[in-house]
Every structure is written in C-alpha cells, then in structure tokens.
Amino acid sequence: MSEEKIYLDIKDLEVVYSQAKKTVRAVNRVSLQLVKGKTLGLVGETGAGKTTIAKSILRILPNPQAKVLGGQIFLDGEDLFKKSEDAMYDVRGTKVAMVFQDPMTALNPLMTVGDQILEVLMLHNDYNNTEGLKKAGEMLETVGIPAERCSEYPHQFSGGMKQRVVIAMALACNPELLLADEPTTALDVTIQAQVLDLINELKKSYNTSMILITHDLGVVAETCDDVAVIYAGKIVESGSKEDVFDHTAHPYTLGLFGSLPSAAVGEKRLHPIGGMPPDPTNLPPGCAFWPRCPYATEECKEEIEFIKLAPGHFCRCIHSDKAHKALRRKE
Amino acid sequence: MSDAPLIQVKNLKMYFKVPSGLNHAVDDVSFTIERGETLGVVGESGCGKSTLGRTIIRLLEATDGQVFLEGKDITHVKGSLLRKAREKMQIVFQDPYSSLNPRLRIDQTIMEPLHNSKRFGSRDAIKESANELMELVGIDERLRMSYPHELDGGRRQRVGIARALALQPDFICCDEPVSALDVSIQAQVLNLLMDLQEKLGLAFMFVTHDLSVVRHLSNNILVMYLGQVVEKAPTKVLFTEQLHPYTKALLSAIPSVDIHTPMRRIKLRGEITSSINPEPGCRFAARCTYAKEECLQPQELVEESPNHFVACCRAKQINGL
C-alpha cells in the first residue's frame, strides 16, 4: 500500500464471542489499513471473522455475547473505541455505512422504500418532510430505480432491486467509508454484475472508501484495489491486488486459487484444500492453517509474525518461498 | 432396449397454478442423457432448472410431455412401477442443513432407502451396506453414528450423497450440490462426485448457477431462461461459440480472477421477470439488446451446428453465421 492518506487504521483488533462455556476467538489481533478512496477486499470463508471486523468498526457487535478484548480502530485519525455511544451515533450512517448480505431481510417489510431512506436522511440531517422525500427519490434514481417507486414496499421489488435500495440507504448521507458484507452473494449472476458495476460507479463519483467482504475471488478481482486474506481470525496475507493475485504467497491463498475450477482446466480432478476448516473454539496453536498445509513444519506451531515480501505485500508464513517454488514448477 | 438413452425427455411441461394465474415453470424442454454422461443445466432464478430435475425423477408429475427411463415411459406411472423407476433415479439436494432429518442418525438416514427397498436383505446386511456407503463417500468411522447437527456442511452433503447412492441408481440429479458449501470444501465434494461417477458409471444432471463448475463436470449443457431452453450444446462448444444473447450475457457476467484481461461485459437491461402467465415468444426479449419484432413469435430450438441448438430467430444475424 502506497504513501497516500490512511483513512481507516485497525491495530491489533481482538474480538471473542462467548457461547455457553465456549469462547469463539473470532478476530485474533488483526491489523488493517485502508487508503482513502480505495477499496479493500477482505477475503475469507465462513467464520473467518470478516463480518465481525466490519461490525467492530461500527460498534454494532452483539452485546453481551461479543467482547472486544483489545486493539484500536482509527477512523480519519479518531479512535472509535474512545467515542461515546452518542458520538458513534453521528459516525454511523454519515461517516460509515454498511450494506449487509441478505437484501431480503435487510429491509423492513412494513415500511415503504422511500420512508426507509427518509429515516436515514432525517436521522442525520435537518430536512423537512418534503425535502427529505425529494432527496430519497434522488437517491433511488442514483441507483437506477425510478423515483416514483418511493411509495412501494420491499416485497414489490426483486432481489437485485432490494439490494440497490439498501445501497441507496447506505449512501444517502454520503458516507466516507462503505462496508459491504457479501453484497452480491445472494443475487443471480447477471444481477450481481449490475450491482457490482453500480457500486464501482458510485464509488468513483462519491470518492467513497470501501471494504468489500467476500469469499469470491472473482468479485475481488473486479472491484478491489487492495486485498487482505483472513483465516481463523487472522490476516494471513495482504497487499495490492497485483501482489496477491500475481505473486500469491500464503499457502492458504494459493489453496483458494488452486481449488477454483478454472485452475484445473484440462485436468479431471480439482485441487481442493485438504482437511476441514478449524474449530473456532479450539484453534490449532501457532498458524491456524498448519493442519491443512502441505508445507507445514514444527515451527509453524509457534506464533508467526507478518513477513514483508515486497513494499506493501505481507504474508504470515515462513514457508512462502517453498510454496511459490511449487507453484512455479506446476506452471 | 439396450440402445435407448438412459433418460429421454420430450417436450416436458410443468405448470403450476398460482393465485395470479399459471406459472409456466418448465416449458417444452427436450433432451437425452446417455449412461455415464453429465448434463449441466444452468440458469438463474426462476429458470425452472430445479423443477425440471424434480419432474424427471418423479417428485413432481409433469403437466405435459414425456419422460423415458431406459426407453420406458415413466411420466405418469404409479404404484410399484413408480417405485421401481425411483430406485434408478435419485437426487442430491442443495441445502445440507434441511435435506437430512434432524432426528435421525446419519446411518439411519442412509439405511432407510435400503429398508424401503426390500431387496437388500437382512438388517445386518443392510447395516453392512450402509457402512460401505459411508466408506465410499469418505465419512470417518467414528462419525458414523452422529446426528446431522454434529456435522459440518461438507460432511452432511456427503451423507446426502451416500443416501442417493444407496439404491444403486443409474442416474442422479444433483441440485446445486455444492452452492451452500464453503469454497475450500466445494472442490472436495465435486471431486467425490466425479470419482463416484467414474467408479459406478453414474449419469448426472448437474443443476447449478455456477458456470465454472459446470464447465468442468459436464459433457453437455442446457441453458434455461424462465422455463425455456435457450441453448443446448456440448460443453466446449458452449463456452467457445455461444450463440444465444442470454448465454453470452451470462458468460460475460461471471467475475474472472484474471486481473489482466479486461472484462467485456454485456450489460443487460432490467430485471428477470417471471414465468407466470408469459406472453408468447422469447421470454428474454424484454432484456435483449438485439430484440426485434420477430422475437415476439414463439421461438424454435434450431440445430445451428451438429448438436448445437439455439432458440433464437436472430441467432444467425447476431453471430454473423
């Protein structure tokens, strides 16, 4: 990542969930940086901790099940954890907004779409009703929906259009940071293409910084500038898109690319990552990936620090060179 | 008749009555599947691919048209003929969380079809068979008496596959079998399916929205849109020479992991409509950039090149053929 202005700085974030007698270590000392105006792709599978990170930024983690054990989150220089709940109120919606995964449940079925956008606007601005509704209509137009549909209810919209409404709500107050949690996973592929294009356009015109959470490497390739790969609550690789896609270093990331059908073109069998995802209540010591890693050695059971491979490209693995050599041999 | 294809579907129609009218979920679909082959069926929401699968294996009874199994017409059979037919055609479901009875242990789930069939012998023989099936799909011995809630998605899906194999079918309809699984597990389960196909000579109908997966597994592909078949071709041909505008748009919509080749994305107008009370003619016309007057007429599936069928009256002009 270059020397431009750092807008979001997460340092050593640690979040756990308490479940009956078990503790789920959801986020284990994660550090991330997002440059203003850029898009960071946060890639990982279910339970890796991606959504938890997003919710920590907004401070909307479920209480009391979730606890932030440590770390700091700086937004535009301000420490978010030191803010009062009232102050956070001003941050949510205006500075940071979130688009959730499932458009079917993100909208209130009993309120018109216009009213829902209006609600967001009125919470943070001083419009009167008429002005507010007009602005709501404008927001709908921005996401490609005719303004007259403000008076319709969510069930009258398709999945893709609902997601556009959700995006309109998120952008209504022109936030500086947009957190998009798997925004297109629940959508059909042609609709996904439309929504991704929309997100890209809006990002450019509003100059919004964005964190895009996804498990789909194709989506990352199309929309993100920088990438962070997360496994069992830890960032295992981070860098620019070119770093991570062209010079993939961590065995897990390599495994993700390798298990895609497109990586086995011409061959019969696919190349999955062996083994099972780790149990978050009982993570292996050291690097959580070692039980599934073909290059693991005894040293992997110790805590592994980030190793700098190139300016901006970091990898949490002591065997990345071996992994890379193996990849070269395959090619 | 040993040279009849394993599965043959002729002009199959499946319509449902809904409050607002008639849903043409599957509208005039025809194809064959030979032994040991895989037919990929792709399409988005409302295209009817799941309904198609269920109609073929007789979980639903077709409104019109015919389904032939090994040359015999099974479209409307009942009673013991239906039971016999069902033993040859099984299904693997999409959701590993709702496709297993939460109150039965997984070994009980797998033994159930064997009990129902009465041709698998004594209780002990059935237990043995169930064990072999779990071995075949890769379920550890220590997990064989678990309940579904104790297993993760990937393992549950293996149980579903074992259950589908129990009756020794010739054909399995795989309805989005890996869509609900984590990416790193998907490849494992897909490999399992391919291995089983080779070992047991199974034919598959692989229903999915994921084109990269279907490209890897299928011999032939059927592209569906709102109940109609828009294109049918061998896999390689479909990916290199698509003819139908919808197929082109679908393929161009898949995000690619190649960051250096720019995407030439075909933008589609509007939303996917519905197959309820459809107008005659091409159902894709409303969103198609090439649509003209003639598209409002009913479209025929035309064989533009060997084994390559398209339902588009403008296919020749659009593709410069």
Added chain:
Amino acid sequence: MLNAKSENQPKSSLLGDFLGRLMKTAAAKIGVVLLVFIVLACFIGPLLSPYEKNSIELTNMFARPSAEHWFGCDALGRDILTRLLYGGRYSLILGLTTAAISSIVAILIGCSAGYFGGATETLIMRFMDVWSSLPAMLLAIMVSAVLGAGFFATVFALTVGGIAGGVRMTRGQILAERKKEYIEAAESINCSKLSIMFKHLLPNVVQPMIIIATMSIGATIMMAAGLSYIGLGIQPPTPEWGAMLADGRAYIRLYPHMITFPGIAIALTVLAVNLIGDGLRDVLDPKLRD
C-alpha cells in the same frame, strides 16, 4: 504434512441434550422440584396419614388447623390434609391423562390435515373452526352434563374442549415442515406416505405441542376444579380439589381454612407445571438459544 489431532466428536442423543439443557433453566429447576414434591406428597403422603379420606368424625366438624389436624377439618370432620393429598392424585392424573389424550388426538388430526391437504384438510379445519367457536369450559360442561359424573366422563369432557387449538398448531407446523428437503428426500427413496408422516414429520413438529400440552395441564386442573365446583365432574365423597373448594364456599367467613388449603394446592400445582412449560419453551425455541 503434519497431522492434526483427531477431533473428539461428542455423540449426544437429542433427548439427552435436551434434558440437560432443560435442567439448566431456572424456571424448570423450580418447577420440577415443586412438582416432584407435590407428586410424592400426593402418592406417598396418604399412606403416612393416620386418617382415612372419608372417615367422618362429627366431633371434629370445622376444626381449625391444629397439631392433630394440620390443615383442619371440613364440615363432616374429615381431615383436610389427608383429603387434599388424596385429591391431588385425581387432579394430577386428570390433568396428565387429559393433556396426553388431547395432544395425541390433536397431533394425529392436525398431521392428517397438514400432510394430506386438499379436501381432507378443508373438512377438518372448518370442523375445528366450529368447534373452537364454543368456549372450552362450556363444551366441557355440556359433555359432562350429558355423560354424567365420574372419572372417565370427566376426562372425556375435558379433552373435548382443548383439541381445536392443538390441531391448528400442529397443522401449521406440518405445513412449514412439509416443504423441507428431507421430506422430498424421503419421497425419493420410496418411503410410504404413512412412514413419512410418522417417522419424518411427526417427530419434528412435536416440540411446540409438548409445550402446549404441558401448559394445558394447569388449565385442565382448573377446569376439573371448575366442573366439580358446579356439581359436575368428580362427585362426593371423592376428594377432589374443586369439590373441596365448593364445600368450603359457604363457610368462607367462619372457617376460611376449608378453601384456603385446597386453593393453595391448586395454585402451587398449576404454578409448578407452568414453570416447567416455561423452561421447555426456553429450551425448544431455537431463537433463544445462545
């Protein structure tokens, strides 16, 4: 490649898991302790009592609570505590039997309506609509008046009242469960319709019914008491809590002990059963889990 330690998978049955979680809820703990106490008292207690339930001792008429008669005596000099304990047997058995029969019948009817659908469903549900338009207590009174007094007549009368709600609930559950893929799977492997209904659907919809059945025990005990109070249902000299309340009605000012103790007994039993029902609800409702 290093091998990970093999994970230890617990093999818990659903029942064991369920009972364990039930006993962790405060409500269930109190309810179970209370109910166990009441059951033991009613079934073992009378054996320890020096008095007979029906022995009349006119010298003790209306005797207030004392060291010899802890709860005092009634209008015929009979020891109230002993009668209370005997009476508890009737109330508990009535409550349980009625709840059990009512639930089983409701589940079977509801299942048939939900699974078979079509004309069967319409017929059953419209019939239930008519049925539930009459208050349960009125229905019970009607049936009891027709069938006369006695234990089985009373059970029948009480059962009749509560079925409609159970049927509706079960049918609703079945409609939701019927769409799930494991039901389609059962069809695809040639399970018979009956086998699907009993082996797959029923066990998975029975949970809310268990809660309703448990809660209904309390209501049943009160309805039985109500029937005896107005002279139907269980007849004297059988000691039944409601009948004892009726007996004491006329003397409420002079000898309050005659209704106080039966009243408390009813209240405590209903409380215990409802607490257990609360605990069950907490455990069986997935949204409240973790």
